[in-house]
Amino acid sequence: MATVTYLEAIRQAIWEEMERDSRVFVMGEDVGVYGGAFKATEGFIHKFGKERVVDTPISEMAIASAAYGASLTGLRPVGEFQFMDFISSAHSQIVQILAKSNWRWGAPAPLVLRGPSGGGVSGGPFHSQNPEMFYVHTPGLKVIAPATARDAKGLMKSAIRDNNPVLFFEHKFLYRRVKEELPLKDYTVEIGKARVHREGRHLSVITYASMVYVAQEAAEILQKEGIELEILDLRTLLPLDRDAIRATVEKTNRAIVLHEDTKTGGIAGEIAAIINEEAFDSLDAPIVRITAMDAPVPFSPPLEKAFLPKVEDVVREARRLLKY
Amino acid sequence: MATKKIEAPPPASPESKSQSANGSKVMPAHTGAKSGQPPVSKNPHGIPDWRLEQLPFHIESEWGDGEYRYKIVGDTSAPVPPLRPSKYLGKEQTIELFRYMIVNRRMEAVLESMYKQSLVIGELYQSLGQEACSVATAYALDKDDWLGPMIRNQGSMIVKGYQPRATMMQYMGKGDSPTKGRDSGSHYGDPKTLNVVAPISHLGDSIGVLAGVALGARLQGKHVACLGYIGDGGQSTGPTYEGFNFAAVQHLGVVLVVEHNSWAYSTPVELQFACKDLADRAIGYGVPGVIVDGTDANQVYDAAHEAVQRAHRGEGASIIEAKFMRMKSHAMHDSAHYVPAKVKEYWKRRDPIARMEQYLKEAGWMTEARIAEMHAEVERFINEERAVAEAAPMPGPEDAGTDVYFDNAVDIPVKYGEVRVKNANKNRKLSESSAPGHYK
Numbered sequence: 001m002a003t004v005t006y007l008e009a010i011r012q013a014i015w016e017e018m019e020r021d022s023r024v025f026v027m028g029e030d031v032g033v034y035g036g037a038f039k040a041t042e043g044f045i046h047k048f049g050k051e052r053v054v055d056t057p058i059s060e061m062a063i064a065s066a067a068y069g070a071s072l073t074g075l076r077p078v079g080e081f082q083f084m085d086f087i088s089s090a091h092s093q094i095v096q097i098l099a100k101s102n103w104r105w106g107a108p109a110p111l112v113l114r115g116p117s118g119g120g121v122s123g124g125p126f127h128s129q130n131p132e133m134f135y136v137h138t139p140g141l142k143v144i145a146p147a148t149a150r151d152a153k154g155l156m157k158s159a160i161r162d163n164n165p166v167l168f169f170e171h172k173f174l175y176r177r178v179k180e181e182l183p184l185k186d187y188t189v190e191i192g193k194a195r196v197h198r199e200g201r202h203l204s205v206i207t208y209a210s211m212v213y214v215a216q217e218a219a220e221i222l223q224k225e226g227i228e229l230e231i232l233d234l235r236t237l238l239p240l241d242r243d244a245i246r247a248t249v250e251k252t253n254r255a256i257v258l259h260e261d262t263k264t265g266g267i268a269g270e271i272a273a274i275i276n277e278e279a280f281d282s283l284d285a286p287i288v289r290i291t292a293m294d295a296p297v298p299f300s301p302p303l304e305k306a307f308l309p310k311v312e313d314v315v316r317e318a319r320r321l322l323k324y
Numbered sequence: 325m326a327t328k329k330i331e332a333p334p335p336a337s338p339e340s341k342s343q344s345a346n347g348s349k350v351m352p353a354h355t356g357a358k359s360g361q362p363p364v365s366k367n368p369h370g371i372p373d374w375r376l377e378q379l380p381f382h383i384e385s386e387w388g389d390g391e392y393r394y395k396i397v398g399d400t401s402a403p404v405p406p407l408r409p410s411k412y413l414g415k416e417q418t419i420e421l422f423r424y425m426i427v428n429r430r431m432e433a434v435l436e437s438m439y440k441q442s443l444v445i446g447e448l449y450q451s452l453g454q455e456a457c458s459v460a461t462a463y464a465l466d467k468d469d470w471l472g473p474m475i476r477n478q479g480s481m482i483v484k485g486y487q488p489r490a491t492m493m494q495y496m497g498k499g500d501s502p503t504k505g506r507d508s509g510s511h512y513g514d515p516k517t518l519n520v521v522a523p524i525s526h527l528g529d530s531i532g533v534l535a536g537v538a539l540g541a542r543l544q545g546k547h548v549a550c551l552g553y554i555g556d557g558g559q560s561t562g563p564t565y566e567g568f569n570f571a572a573v574q575h576l577g578v579v580l581v582v583e584h585n586s587w588a589y590s591t592p593v594e595l596q597f598a599c600k601d602l603a604d605r606a607i608g609y610g611v612p613g614v615i616v617d618g619t620d621a622n623q624v625y626d627a628a629h630e631a632v633q634r635a636h637r638g639e640g641a642s643i644i645e646a647k648f649m650r651m652k653s654h655a656m657h658d659s660a661h662y663v664p665a666k667v668k669e670y671w672k673r674r675d676p677i678a679r680m681e682q683y684l685k686e687a688g689w690m691t692e693a694r695i696a697e698m699h700a701e702v703e704r705f706i707n708e709e710r711a712v713a714e715a716a717p718m719p720g721p722e723d724a725g726t727d728v729y730f731d732n733a734v735d736i737p738v739k740y741g742e743v744r745v746k747n748a749n750k751n752r753k754l755s756e757s758s759a760p761g762h763y764k
């Protein structure tokens with residue numbers, strides 16, 4: 001066991017996959033000599049050479065397109081977007097070409113597009129977004145958003161080994177704040193499976209990425225009042241783990257869906273619908289959504305703090321639901 | 325390069341308010357401090373190159389000691405040439421432009437110290453060594469012209485009419501900043517008075533917007549120049565091509581200043597594009613292009629002035645490639661260890677402000693003492709601006725989530741009076757559609 005950060009877990013996963021499988025290579029802006037804006041590929045170029053660590057011009061369109069093209073030749077590219085906010089610059093390629101490729105002409109696209117998303121760091125409206133739902137709405141893609149270092153590493157390995165295009169949303173707030181002991185041996189985490197982050201009896205908080213820790217803080221506060229929160233970390237957003245969502249609601253009979261993404265069209269609405277389909281009879285209270293405001297992500301700390309979901313929100317809503 | 329003039333449509337009716345002609349700052353043709361212009365050379369593709377020296381080196385990646393790094397190929401010891409005398413700038417204008425450059429630099433120096441005191445939130449982007457390019461290009465614009473700045477063009481914003489406090493408050497996330505704390509740095513603008521398109525991070529996305537501004541103004545009978553910037557890195561994006569191609573094909577007055585500052589974050593130009601001069605792109609777009617030394621404010625101004633005048637005459641878009649160096653790192657967190665030391669030394673000797681001081685002294689337009697006085701005056705001014713910015717309040721939580729939509733009860737006026745072309749043929753009626761459409 002060794003203690004590593006969430007970021008280091010991702011770095012190790014890609015490194016180990018590149019060592020294990022010569023079909024894997026990385027591409028992105030400043031990923032070479034500089035090692036990436038967040039240093040996820042630091043030192044890679046010196047080990048794997050500039051043929052497998054490709055510094056691209058500033059063009060997310062080129063990164064997505066070339067990753068796809070290379071995947072057609074049997075390679076397994078891992079493309080980095082410096083910030084996931086810039087995925088919008090490659091939107092057309094991702095939703096039109098890559099996502100439909102296997103279905104349309106039998107051309108599987110085993111590739112990963114990854115990068116930092118999320119707020120809480122005063123990154124402002126173009127370095128803090130959570131654009132995952134554009135892609136969760138796109139059949140043919142897989143969408144991952146891990147909360148722990150262990151999952152980040154295991155899911156990254158699964159993503160690289162997956163035969164489909166996988167979008168991997170890392171959370172930049174967690175990069176250096178999350179540190180965990182990880183197994184030294186090779187392991188993977190299955191895509192499409194949620195994880196019970198904390199067991200509880202009274203209320204389920206269904207969430208993912210950095211909000212797992214907001215839920216955890218709330219759980220610690222509520223525990224002192226005798227309220228036991230169960231926290232379900234989705235880990236994969238597409239495909240969603242319907243069984244795990246059903247199981248937790250059947251267990252606790254109450255659900256809060258918590259996410260950092262904005263409310264309208266956020267995944268909470270989808271999860272509420274799944275609960276409705278799978279576990280309606282188990283509900284003792286309405287489903288509550290706690291999300292960011294329906295607005296762009298603001299820069300100034302007082303604004304961003306007000307914009308993002310908070311521990312107090314979870315505590316307040318949990319108390320209310322338990323009295324329902 | 326053949327130029328095609330697109331007429332602005334005539335006023336819809338004789339009664340409608342006639343737009344005042346886009347009279348630029350009336351400037352007598354000047355020969356600058358020294359008479360006589362050194363000859364202009366051409367690059368291998370026929371693009372005029374106004375520089376008085378060629379870059380005598382380039383960067384290559386090298387494998388050594390088990391690592392990749394960047395090294396210089398060529399010589400960096402060449403002496404610094406004088407500034408090219410301006411064809412248009414007289415004494416007063418040159419001095420005013422020079423002062424803007426000092427304001428630009430001083431403001432950023434103060435921002436750096438504020439950053440070190442943790443007064444700046446998030447990242448800080450600087451433009452040391454680029455002041456001539458920001459300031460002299462914006463200085464060529466009229467009040468009615470538009471600016472599309474990028475993250476390092478805080479100097480351009482000041483020339484366009486913002487006070488330094490605006491950028492300072494932006495970086496501090498103040499509630500009184502132009503975006504009320506919603507966005508940071510030079511990400512602000514003003515569509516009403518100052519005519520600045522607020523930049524977004526996504527590189528190249530503003531260029532098509534500037535084309536649209538020129539299109540909208542032309543439909544209202546006015547030719548405005550819309551001057552924007554793109555980096556050696558940012559120009560690699562698709563929106564750069566798409567936006568500028570539209571400006572070119574519609575003969576819209578977009579002046580695209582390509583800021584070739586040699587690095588894009590950690591990426592040298594050698595990994596960004598395969599041609600030598602980005603001004604070559606002008607040939608493909610079908611617009612005039614020119615190369616200038618981005619540390620020579622005179623050259624930069626003259627090229628921008630000519631492109632802006634061309635836009636005012638309705639002759640369309642232009643490209644100016646300014647070559648220089650990003651003297652600071654990409655942003656404060658970056659140590660720029662990847663830049664070979666000799667590259668910085670070469671450009672340090674080409675400091676735009678030092679070169680301009682030399683020029684002013686040789687022209688007899690400013691004495692050493694007067695220059696020192698101006699530096700001191702600007703320092704006081706920036707300190708006052710800093711005090712105002714620091715004293716401004718932060719936004720409150722109640723401000724979060726506001727203004728996402730604009731009130732439908734408020735009318736959005738047509739900026740330049742009215743749409744000049746209402747009908748091409750007044751008598752034409754909506755006829756029954758006859759031709760089969762797609763999927764008939």
Ligand SMILES: Cc1ncc(C[n+]2csc(CCOP(=O)(O)OP(=O)(O)O)c2C)c(N)n1
Binds near residue numbers: 059
């Ligand atoms: C579409 C897009 N991708 C990535 C980025 C991240 N990014 C911000 S600035 C920058 C480098 C820009 O280099 P250049 O255009 O040369 O401008 P300079 O910083 O040299 O002024 C990068 C990669 C971005 N802003 N937009």
Ligand SMILES: [Mg+2]
Binds near residue numbers: 555583584585
């Ligand atoms: Mg650059």
